Amino acid sequence: MGLEEETFDKIINAIQNMGETGATIDDLSQIVPLERHTLSKHLNCLRADGRLSYKRIGRAKVWFVSRAPLQHIFRLSEEEKTYTEKIFSHILADMPEGVLVLDYDYNILFMNRYLVALYGDCVGQKYYLAFFDSPRESLIQSKIGEIIEGWTEEVESSVSDKEGRTLEIKARKTENPDGSFSIIAIIKDVSEKVRREERIKHLSELHRLIGESVNRAYTIDQLCSSILEDLRRVIGYDMGDILINNPENNTLSRLAQIGYPGEGDFGDNQHRKIEEWKEGIVKAAILRKAPVFFEVEKNKKNAIENELSSCAYDLAAAYTLQEVYAVPLKTKGELHGALLVLMKSGRTLSEEDRSLIEGVSEGIAGGIAKIKLEEELRLKANAIEISTTPVLMADMEGKLTYVNPAFLKIWGYDSEKEVLGQSYTEFWKQEEGDEKEEAKDVLTAVQEKGNWEGELIGVRKKGIELKARLSASLIIGKKGPLQFVAVAEPLKKEG
Amino acid sequence: MTEDKIRTVMIVDNEPGVLELVARILEANNYRTIEAKDGQECLEKLKEEVPEVILLDILMPGLTTREILSAIDKDSRLSEVKIILLSAVHLPEAEEKGLLASPQVVDFIEKSFTMRRLIDAVEKAISERKQM
Numbered sequence: 001m002g003l004e005e006e007t008f009d010k011i012i013n014a015i016q017n018m019g020e021t022g023a024t025i026d027d028l029s030q031i032v033p034l035e036r037h038t039l040s041k042h043l044n045c046l047r048a049d050g051r052l053s054y055k056r057i058g059r060a061k062v063w064f065v066s067r068a069p070l071q072h073i074f075r076l077s078e079e080e081k082t083y084t085e086k087i088f089s090h091i092l093a094d095m096p097e098g099v100l101v102l103d104y105d106y107n108i109l110f111m112n113r114y115l116v117a118l119y120g121d122c123v124g125q126k127y128y129l130a131f132f133d134s135p136r137e138s139l140i141q142s143k144i145g146e147i148i149e150g151w152t153e154e155v156e157s158s159v160s161d162k163e164g165r166t167l168e169i170k171a172r173k174t175e176n177p178d179g180s181f182s183i184i185a186i187i188k189d190v191s192e193k194v195r196r197e198e199r200i201k202h203l204s205e206l207h208r209l210i211g212e213s214v215n216r217a218y219t220i221d222q223l224c225s226s227i228l229e230d231l232r233r234v235i236g237y238d239m240g241d242i243l244i245n246n247p248e249n250n251t252l253s254r255l256a257q258i259g260y261p262g263e264g265d266f267g268d269n270q271h272r273k274i275e276e277w278k279e280g281i282v283k284a285a286i287l288r289k290a291p292v293f294f295e296v297e298k299n300k301k302n303a304i305e306n307e308l309s310s311c312a313y314d315l316a317a318a319y320t321l322q323e324v325y326a327v328p329l330k331t332k333g334e335l336h337g338a339l340l341v342l343m344k345s346g347r348t349l350s351e352e353d354r355s356l357i358e359g360v361s362e363g364i365a366g367g368i369a370k371i372k373l374e375e376e377l378r379l380k381a382n383a384i385e386i387s388t389t390p391v392l393m394a395d396m397e398g399k400l401t402y403v404n405p406a407f408l409k410i411w412g413y414d415s416e417k418e419v420l421g422q423s424y425t426e427f428w429k430q431e432e433g434d435e436k437e438e439a440k441d442v443l444t445a446v447q448e449k450g451n452w453e454g455e456l457i458g459v460r461k462k463g464i465e466l467k468a469r470l471s472a473s474l475i476i477g478k479k480g481p482l483q484f485v486a487v488a489e490p491l492k493k494e495g
Numbered sequence: 496m497t498e499d500k501i502r503t504v505m506i507v508d509n510e511p512g513v514l515e516l517v518a519r520i521l522e523a524n525n526y527r528t529i530e531a532k533d534g535q536e537c538l539e540k541l542k543e544e545v546p547e548v549i550l551l552d553i554l555m556p557g558l559t560t561r562e563i564l565s566a567i568d569k570d571s572r573l574s575e576v577k578i579i580l581l582s583a584v585h586l587p588e589a590e591e592k593g594l595l596a597s598p599q600v601v602d603f604i605e606k607s608f609t610m611r612r613l614i615d616a617v618e619k620a621i622s623e624r625k626q627m
Contacts, residue, residue: 450520450610473611474520478583480512482607 004042007034011042012051015065022055022062048082056080066176098187102127104148106136109182118165118189133162147173147183158190166194199352199359202234206360209233214367220244223371224256227364231339232258235353238344239319242329243282244337244368252279252337259342266318274318280311282338285326289335291358294324296345320345327357329365336368390468390488394424396481398443410490412461424486428456429465446472446484458488467491502621503544505529507537507563508552508581513606517550520610526617534558538566545572548620550613553582553594564597577601577620581608 014031015023025043029036043063046052053076054061081089092099098115102108106127111119122130128138143157154172161167171185209230217223224242232240239259243252254275266274284307285292294312312324323343329336339361343349349357384391390407394400400420403411411427413419419427428442445452451473458466472486504526508514511532518528529546531537533555549567553560560580567573579602580594595603601623602616 446610448520449523450614473609475607475609476513476516476613477607478513479510480516485609 007032007042008046008051011039011046012065015052015063022064024060024062028063048085098185098189100127100185100187102144102183102185104181104183106148115187131161131167132159143169144171144183144185147171165189165191195352199356202356203359206230206234206356207363210360210363210367214370217367217371219375220368220371221255223367225258227367228256228258231341231357231360235341235349235356237341237349237353238347239342241278241282241340242337242364242368243279243340245286245335247335252282254278255337261319270318274315277311277315277318278340280307281315281324281326282340284308284311285328285338286335289328289330291328291354292324292326293354296322296324315342322346323348325349325354325357327361329361329368331362331365331369334365334369336365336372339364390490391485392424392427392488393475393483393485394443395483396447398423398425400424400427401483407488410460410466411458412464427459428470429459442470442472442486443484446474447481450474455491456488458490501525501527502548502617503527503529503546504617505531505537505540505546505549507531507534507549507555509533509555510552513552513581517610517613521614521617524614534560534563537563541567541570541573546576547624548617549576549578550617551578551580553580554584560594564594564600567599568597574599575624577624579604579613579616579620581606 010032011028014028017031018027025036025039028043029039032039034042043052043054047054051066052063053066054063056062076085078086093113095112095114098118099110099112100108100115101110108122108125108127108130111122115122119130126136127144128134128136132138143155143159146152146155154170156168156170158166158168166189168188168190169185171183174182174184176182210227213223213226213230217226224244228240228242231237237259239257241254241257243254245252281292281294292308292312294309294316296313296316315321316324319342321342322345325341325343327339327341329338339357341349341357384404387404388406390410391402391404392400392407393402400422403416403419408414408416408419411419424443442452442454442456451471453471454469456468456470458468460466468488468490470486470488472484474484475482504521506514506517506521506528508517509532514530514532518530521528529540529544531540534557537549537551538558551560551563558566564578567576567578576599578597578600580600581604583606594600601620604612604616
């Protein structure tokens with residue numbers, strides 16, 4: 001240890017021996033054998049080094065041993081700070097993250113502006129009370145508690161504070177100039193980030209569930225019921241409906257609902273009114289092409305102002321509701337209906353919940369549109385299925401991909417398995433000659449000219465022939481030719 | 496076709512498989528064809544030649560369908576051209592976008608379609624021109 005360090009130790013020991021009252025330069029000059037101006041120089045060196053700090057009492061400076069890092073910087077007025085201290089104190093004060101210094105008894109010694117903005121000035125208070133409003137024991141197991149208990153010197157953790165904020169804390173043990181220890185913690189409020197991550201997690205979970213429902217569903221009713229259940233699993237709402245818009249007659253059909261009390265709770269008349277109120281709310285959302293959110297308490301005064309609030313208020317009164325929320329279900333071009341979500345008295349949908357519902361509404365609408373289209377196609381397919389005229393489809397190589405029951409019946413086959421995958425030329429021949437050239441020409445002609453119409457001889461099971469008029473056309477898909485389709489009209493009776 | 500005059504149909508589609516096939520089939524059915532792979536090429540070729548009918552795909556990169564229709568609408572040389580929209584989107588979506596509002600748009604064909612449907616639509620569009 002150098003001579004200067006020995007002198008520094010003597011000064012620090014002298015101040016510590018003075019106890020809580022601190023020491024003036026006069027007190028010290030009696031203990032440390034140094035000239036007053038030399039002592040003053042050493043004191044200022046130690047202060048600049050952060051090991052000593054002083055309080056100004058009248059014109060005198062009372063010196064103390066710094067008990068915590070950084071602490072002395074914030075005790076000084078701007079004029080008293082060195083250049084480095086000024087820069088450093090500004091950086092600490094304005095950091096976009098919280099800086100907290102605790103002593104080993106959880107007392108808050110310093111908190112920067114970031115933390116003051118969140119908790120107010122809590123210097124001197126206990127950390128566990130100021131941040132968590134909980135007893136000390138509950139923090140013993142927490143990460144900072146682990147440092148204080150001596151289990152570790154450095155921790156990183158994520159905790160919830162008394163306001164429900166999520167804090168990311170990085171803390172480490174620091175030795176003070178007086179030999180005691182402090183804890184310096186960098187704290188960041190990551191609630192928004194956590195909420196965003198939660199929302200993304202829930203959103204992707206909902207999209208996954210909705211995707212599965214769309215894949216599983218065969219009818220729109222099934223799909224809507226399944227979606228209501230999926231949504232309820234992620235967002236615990238009380239009651240919900242999906243109503244589908246019928247633009248051709250401007251009506252709404254209720255396809256699914258969940259969570260309502262039994263039908264017996266209301267008479268027929270009341271039940272009818274309830275449905276009318278729901279439709280009134282849903283129509284408003286469809287008309288506005290935007291969500292409608294009705295909070296009963298806030299809207300009481302406006303209840304009779306318009307039809308929407310009147311419907312919502314009446315519905316709320318019938319089911320003792322707190323909130324009514326309707327979201328239109330629209331894809332880019334089409335409004336398919338709306339989702340109605342109801343919350344009972346004392347329960348609310350958070351902003352995240354509403355944003356989540358809006359986030360998946362287009363996915364729900366897309367699913368509904370897909371199943372609706374599939375239903376329409378199935379309905380149209382029925383016409384081909386019951387048609388008495390044979391219909392067949394083949395791929396671009398001429399292999400049969402579809403035949404209707406009339407084809408099977410007239411050609412004498414029991415099952416489509418017997419014909420699918422066979423070349424369609426197997427079922428036709430030239431009227432005179434062999435090689436089925438005529439039938440081959442049909443495919444070539446369809447590929448060249450798009451259509452073909454003419455008469456062919458059909459070859460039925462067991463070789464029985466049948467004259468038929470064939471009308472064939474090429475089907476073009478998004479990227480090019482897909483299949484060809486033909487209608488075969490028998491020209492004379494079987495046999 | 497009932498008339499001897501060769502009719503010209505412009506096909507605008509960014510899918511070469513559709514563009515070339517439809518052009519080839521229409522030519523086999525005695526139509527002249529002009530091919531354009533996007534809206535820009537469509538408008539450029541329209542400066543040189545005015546077809547009777549345009550088959551216009553509504554989902555292409557580059558100019559939007561609305562921009563193409565607007566440019567056609569502003570060009571008085573093209574006022575008698577009939578337009579048939581081809582699309583992989585459904586009719587309500589096209590209606591919502593206002594694509595069917597132009598009086599020159601006479602039909603909307605959703606992909607997948609049969610060539611019978613397409614040729615019938617082209618013939619109908621041409622017969623509508625005759626009545627004008």
